[in-house]
Amino acid sequence: MKLKKWITPVLTFSLLSMSFTTGSASAATSGAYSLKFNDAQYTTKTLTVDGRSVTYRAYENIVYVKNPVDTNYEIMNVYVPEDYFQGKSIGSYTADTAPIFFPNQVGGYMPAQPGSTESSKGMGMGAGPQGTAQKTDKDSEMTSEVNAKTDSSKPEAETGLNSPAVGTNVTAGPASSGSPNAIAVALSKGYVVASPGARGRTTQDDNGTYTGKAPAAIVDLKAAVRYLRYNDDIMPGDAEKIISNGTSAGGALSTLLGATGNNAEYEPYLEAIGAADERDDVFAVSAYTPITNLDNADAAYEWQFNDIISYEKLDFSGNTDFNMERKMVEGTLTEDQIKISDELKAMFPTYVNSLELTKADGTALTMNADGNGPFKDYIKSLVIASAQKALKAGSDLSDKTWITIENGTVTDIDYDQYLAYLGRMKLPGAFDGLDLSNGENELFGTSNVTAQHFTQFGLDNDTAGGTLAAQNLVKMMNPMNYISTEGTTTTSNWRIRMGTKDSDTSLAVSTILATELENKGLNVDFAMAWDIPHSGDYDLDELFAWADKVSATSPKASATATPSKSSVMVNGNKISVDAYTIDGSNYFKLRDIAMAVNNTTKQFEVTSDAKTNALNITSNKAYTPTGIELSASGNTNSKTGVTTSTKITLNGQEISVTGYNIGGNEYYKLRDIAKSLDFNLVWNAATHTINMDTSNVYISE
Numbered sequence: 001m002k003l004k005k006w007i008t009p010v011l012t013f014s015l016l017s018m019s020f021t022t023g024s025a026s027a028a029t030s031g032a033y034s035l036k037f038n039d040a041q042y043t044t045k046t047l048t049v050d051g052r053s054v055t056y057r058a059y060e061n062i063v064y065v066k067n068p069v070d071t072n073y074e075i076m077n078v079y080v081p082e083d084y085f086q087g088k089s090i091g092s093y094t095a096d097t098a099p100i101f102f103p104n105q106v107g108g109y110m111p112a113q114p115g116s117t118e119s120s121k122g123m124g125m126g127a128g129p130q131g132t133a134q135k136t137d138k139d140s141e142m143t144s145e146v147n148a149k150t151d152s153s154k155p156e157a158e159t160g161l162n163s164p165a166v167g168t169n170v171t172a173g174p175a176s177s178g179s180p181n182a183i184a185v186a187l188s189k190g191y192v193v194a195s196p197g198a199r200g201r202t203t204q205d206d207n208g209t210y211t212g213k214a215p216a217a218i219v220d221l222k223a224a225v226r227y228l229r230y231n232d233d234i235m236p237g238d239a240e241k242i243i244s245n246g247t248s249a250g251g252a253l254s255t256l257l258g259a260t261g262n263n264a265e266y267e268p269y270l271e272a273i274g275a276a277d278e279r280d281d282v283f284a285v286s287a288y289t290p291i292t293n294l295d296n297a298d299a300a301y302e303w304q305f306n307d308i309i310s311y312e313k314l315d316f317s318g319n320t321d322f323n324m325e326r327k328m329v330e331g332t333l334t335e336d337q338i339k340i341s342d343e344l345k346a347m348f349p350t351y352v353n354s355l356e357l358t359k360a361d362g363t364a365l366t367m368n369a370d371g372n373g374p375f376k377d378y379i380k381s382l383v384i385a386s387a388q389k390a391l392k393a394g395s396d397l398s399d400k401t402w403i404t405i406e407n408g409t410v411t412d413i414d415y416d417q418y419l420a421y422l423g424r425m426k427l428p429g430a431f432d433g434l435d436l437s438n439g440e441n442e443l444f445g446t447s448n449v450t451a452q453h454f455t456q457f458g459l460d461n462d463t464a465g466g467t468l469a470a471q472n473l474v475k476m477m478n479p480m481n482y483i484s485t486e487g488t489t490t491t492s493n494w495r496i497r498m499g500t501k502d503s504d505t506s507l508a509v510s511t512i513l514a515t516e517l518e519n520k521g522l523n524v525d526f527a528m529a530w531d532i533p534h535s536g537d538y539d540l541d542e543l544f545a546w547a548d549k550v551s552a553t554s555p556k557a558s559a560t561a562t563p564s565k566s567s568v569m570v571n572g573n574k575i576s577v578d579a580y581t582i583d584g585s586n587y588f589k590l591r592d593i594a595m596a597v598n599n600t601t602k603q604f605e606v607t608s609d610a611k612t613n614a615l616n617i618t619s620n621k622a623y624t625p626t627g628i629e630l631s632a633s634g635n636t637n638s639k640t641g642v643t644t645s646t647k648i649t650l651n652g653q654e655i656s657v658t659g660y661n662i663g664g665n666e667y668y669k670l671r672d673i674a675k676s677l678d679f680n681l682v683w684n685a686a687t688h689t690i691n692m693d694t695s696n697v698y699i700s701e
Helices: 082-086 182-188 216-230 249-259 264-272 294-305 335-355 374-392 415-422 439-443 456-460 471-476 507-519 540-553 590-596 670-677
Strands: 043-049 052-063 075-081 099-103 143-147 192-196 238-247 284-288 310-315 327-332 403-406 409-413 493-499 523-529 558-563 567-570 573-575 579-582 585-588 604-609 614-619 639-643 647-650 653-655 659-662 665-669 680-684 689-693
Touching: 043 182, 052 082, 052 182, 075 082, 075 182, 099 182, 099 216, 099 540, 182 192, 182 540, 192 216, 216 238, 216 249, 216 264, 238 249, 238 540, 249 284, 264 471, 284 540, 294 335, 294 507, 335 456, 335 507, 374 409, 374 415, 374 507, 374 523, 409 415, 493 507, 493 540, 507 523, 558 659, 579 639, 579 659, 585 590, 585 659, 585 670, 590 604, 590 614, 590 665, 590 670, 614 670, 665 670, 670 680, 670 689
Parallel strands: 099 192, 099 238, 238 284, 284 493, 493 523, 567 689, 614 647
Antiparallel strands: 043 052, 043 143, 052 075, 075 192, 310 327, 403 409, 558 579, 558 639, 567 573, 579 585, 585 665, 604 614, 639 659, 647 653, 659 665, 680 689
16 A cells, blocks of 8 residues: 555544444345445544553444445454554554454354454453453543544445444443453554454344355455455555454464465355455464364364263353353263264374374374374373473462473373363264254354254264255365465465363364474464463464564565566576566576576476475486476566465475465576575676576575
8 A cells, every 4th residue: 555645634523422233234225335445434543552552543344345245244344553644653564564463253153243442352252261361451441533524335325334433532341351352452563453244154134044154254254355455555554464363263264264365166155245356365374272174173072082971061052152151061971972982083093194294303193093193192292392381481380280390391291181181071073063053063054954964974973854064165164175275375374372271172173284284384383372271362462473573574475576578598598488577586487497407517306295385406406397398478467476385495405485476377586596506697787688507606696
């Protein structure tokens, strides 16, 4: 965006306090909503974070698609620090460079409205554990003034939908939970915040037809991302630095958003609701205890809790939104339930072994038929690491007799006793309930069927006369199916947290996700938070420190790629090749470079490894052509290049090479390759010629 578009005088005045109700799209007068961001419709507010006053503009209840199904949920709140409109910076961020914090509020795959600065809760799941919350927005005061201009983005008959609630001297009550408000903290740190609402499993239209079953929620989040990118030139914040955040089901959707960027399978659903014709990949993902990998989550749960037959489960009375009032019900598994648990546990090793996961040192994370082995040992090591961090920070662990501490170091835990301490919270069929009573069953219902099974095991052991969901929809809700696959832009930056006191899902689920991402060569910050139950936003300072770090060190998430007009020569011989220029540097396909220097002293072989999402270079080895090298298309149109997540290795060691996906092909910075292979590049400005000189060593620019 251009800052000059924002530093404009605005006439504001105070109005009497008034409220409005967002109407359902089904009741709205026909007419498409505008996708253009209305910079005139906002409320100016002030809040206090850690004793510091933060003034910001609130653009609330923005409909982010042309043809919404339900405007109670397909809306977004955008918050921007006022300093950016005055040409000021906050830390290292400006109106042009500030990352966009993108928190969803989804819990239990229920419908969710956008988050706000006045909410007493953090991301999706509400308060963190007692005693761990930072007091960042408690007792904050809010004052407001509304811009006089009206919103032209809505159909003429809609008079209140995109308008902010207005008033003067509005004071927010104290946060009843004492939980930090992630949106307020983000604003205080200079982030632009865009919090999307989304449909969920219980959403219905006026006729009682379900409108929020899978994949509606992820489609809505993708549409909100597209809206931000569509308006990037006129909105503060960098739409190439969108950082998604969510907890539980919201964490799963944040994960799915990061894994499935630009995948074509979602396109028909996005077109149906009138999403902007833009990309929907994001820059980074933060996920707290993601309830994901649902088609394998039942087996993972019973692998972990098979030996524990007593339980204390939550009774949501059919509603698994974490924000609802909850009751605890104690019991013991029946013989039939124990049998189901045994069968599910037995399925898990086959799944884990099929993934071929490895630790960073190359150790295979396999599992024996009985459920033991390196994978289980790895999870145990993560729990030990979490305990050690807590001990070092001063936590008293003396009441946990299953922990072995020697000379101030946690050396071991009794894993079985730890699981007993953790406790079983769910019955076998923890997600695909055999009686169709779980929220995840409802997620995979249809427009006229409340709930369905989504695994063959659930259907085979059905007790409620259920049916099986369409497997393409089940696939679309599992990020494991899309990580770094062809035609998909998976984000490179990940932060995943799982509490060691969380028994809502298996520790294996987040561990598998994080390890798969790491094995694909992505940047993953994964840890288990000590003694934290199922919750999120309990470490906001650490979260934003990570976000600041990846925002500062990562290359542009996307850039304009212009077809190179330079001639290219290798040792004085002209070659024909497609190349692009990005920010003054030349980018080539790796295989074209390999073919160009083949049969010279700098020749190299290129092989690909789909498992690790890597291209492997072996130096001093003849290149094996594929038949598509050194062919020039003659393209003269500029394209958008998106940062690639593919890892490049040289003789087995990862090297730093900047790369972009341009038009479906990956192009790499020629100078990075030349430096790594140690051949020189000579630029002749008079003739606009690049010469690859393999007879001389690399010389820096």
